[in-house]
Amino acid sequence: MTKWRKRILNILENSKRPLSAEEIYQLNEFKPSLSTIYRALNFLEKKDIVSSISFENTTRYFFPKEKHMHFLYCIKCGSIEVFENCIADEIKSALEKKYNYTILDHVFYFKGICKKCKKEGEK
Template sequence: MKGLTKLRKEILKLIENSEVPLCADEIFENLEKKPNLSSVYRGLCYLEDKGMIKSISFDGNTRYFFMATEHSNHYLYCKTCGKLEVFDICFADRIQKELEKKHDYKILDHIFYFVGICSECRKK
């Protein structure tokens, strides 16, 4: 794909290989060569604009990036330490048709998450 620089390819590979969404700082820390952080943000913006990745914010400030895949995404987010966990239980499919009919809406995708406190933070 035209416009996919070495940096953008490396960012995309990091996101693709991660089990959980990554924030820009985490991506920056894991890059082979260290560009400036603004280059990472520009790369993320480009990849999201092209529909290769998606992002979500759990706390209103930090954006986390993940692959734009066919399946939906489900997360547990610890509001104390920021730890993310992925879970596979999905009930949205059961209510999707009802929502589409009731609201005359075609649902294309969904992101579902719970905000809470992980076991390690509760022990502190």
């Protein structure tokens, strides 16, 4: 693994939320080019080491600490929170039966308005 891949993986591992390539670029004090970061992310995703999710038009990458991930996405400020409560297991077996499908994993998010933005809206 090249040092950039290791470095990016390390950033994602320590991040509480998924990060876009631009955000990784800003966090990384060694500053490779943005295209180096994109290439490293592509590589890591192909190897199944990191996962990605797209909110609006931005792809964000994360290191899946759990097999499955759930996010809350604020449509106003773009903030992302991770939540633990899994509701998928309840529908998983029903879907597997209905579609004769083997479900391995899931990633999903709820869109909404975060606490901070709600407060600002009340002003």
